[in-house]
Every structure is written in C-alpha cells, then in structure tokens.
Amino acid sequence: MPTLFKDQVPENTHPLNVVEGASQAEVDAWTVDRPPLFEAYMRMAEELAKRSTCRRLAVGTVITDHALENVVGIGYNGNARGFPNDCDSPTPGACGCIHSEMNALVKAPGHLSDKVMFVTASPCPMCAKLVIQAKVRHLFYRTAYRRPRGLEILARGGVTAVHYHRWRDEWRLRGSAPPP
Numbered sequence: 001m002p003t004l005f006k007d008q009v010p011e012n013t014h015p016l017n018v019v020e021g022a023s024q025a026e027v028d029a030w031t032v033d034r035p036p037l038f039e040a041y042m043r044m045a046e047e048l049a050k051r052s053t054c055r056r057l058a059v060g061t062v063i064t065d066h067a068l069e070n071v072v073g074i075g076y077n078g079n080a081r082g083f084p085n086d087c088d089s090p091t092p093g094a095c096g097c098i099h100s101e102m103n104a105l106v107k108a109p110g111h112l113s114d115k116v117m118f119v120t121a122s123p124c125p126m127c128a129k130l131v132i133q134a135k136v137r138h139l140f141y142r143t144a145y146r147r148p149r150g151l152e153i154l155a156r157g158g159v160t161a162v163h164y165h166r167w168r169d170e171w172r173l174r175g176s177a178p179p180p
C-alpha cells in the first residue's frame with residue numbers, strides 16, 4: 001500500500017503529514033489546495049528573519065509543539081537584550097550575535113518533548129547540538145547553510161531534518177491559486 005504525504009513532500013515524515021496504507025487512487029487524487037501548516041510556520045520564520053539585526057545573515061526561527069498547535073518559542077539572530085542593535089565585530093564567524101535557534105530555544109519549555117523547529121537556514125554545529133539537547137524531533141529549514149556539518153550532527157542525534165521549499169513560491173498573493 002502506498003504512503004500518502006499530505007503536503008506532497010516525501011521527506012516530511014512528521015506523523016501529521018503521513019497517511020500509511022492509502023490507496024493509489026487516493027494518492028493520485030490528493031491535491032494541496034491551501035498552504036500546509038508546515039509551510040505556514042516556515043513563513044512565520046521568514047517574517048521573523050526580517051527583524052534580524054545581524055549584518056552577515058538574517059535567520060528566523062519558530063518552534064511548535066509536536067501537534068503543530070502551539071508556538072512555544074520564536075527567535076531571530078541579533079545581539080543581547082539591551083546591547084546595541086548591531087554585530088559586535090564585522091569579522092565573519094565572530095560577529096557576536098546570538099543565533100536565531102538559540103534565541104528561540106531559550107524561550108521554549110525544556111520539558112516538552114518532540115518539539116518541531118522551523119528555521120530559515122540550516123543550523124550551525126553548535127545550534128544543531130542544542131536542538132538535539134532541547135528535544136526537538138523534527139527540523140524544517142528553507143535553505144541549506146553553506147557548511148553541511150550541522151545537518152550531519154542532527155542526523156546523528158536522531159533529529160529528522162527536512163529541506164522545505166516545495167511550496168515556497170505559492171499562495172504569495174491574496175486569492176492566488178495553487179499550481180495545477
């Protein structure tokens with residue numbers, strides 16, 4: 001029996017996206033006629049990224065509970081509360097900004113298991129380790145950061161990471177239709 005992926009992204013193995021044992025007819029007839037919840041949260045992360053004050057890279061993050069019903073943390077990269085809205089240094093890799101994922105994780109409840117993270121860029125190695133430590137189970141990222149080491153760490157730590165871009169350009173205008 002084929003598996004139906006509700007958002008038509010087979011890499012997205014979050015339980016809410018998977019229907020085991022669907023018929024081929026169901027799979028063939030399935031349409032995505034509104035933004036999947038995964039896409040909606042990713043767009044929230046994109047909006048948050050616009051608030052970044054880092055001169056090097058703007059990143060936004062949304063964390064939800066496993067059921068994707070509640071946002072439990074948000075973040076974007078920038079300096080500490082009360083510090084200047086600027087990087088400490090222009091040196092690449094040493095700008096001193098708190099990473100977006102870290103800013104979101106310090107707000108999310110540590111006891112909550114199987115959290116879901118949406119982040120506009122794939123995480124760096126240290127954020128990847130924090131993601132594992134904070135009991136995030138699924139991580140969706142829009143674009144791959146130039147170094148893949150963070151993704152390797154996520155895989156090793158049992159976090160399912162999904163490059164989520166299938167619906168990036170749809171429903172961008174009010175009332176616009178999904179692709180045929």
Ligand SMILES: [Zn+2]
Pocket residue numbers: 053054055056078086087088095096097
């Ligand atoms: Zn910075």
Ligand SMILES: [Zn+2]
Pocket residue numbers: 099100101123124125126127128
């Ligand atoms: Zn990081």
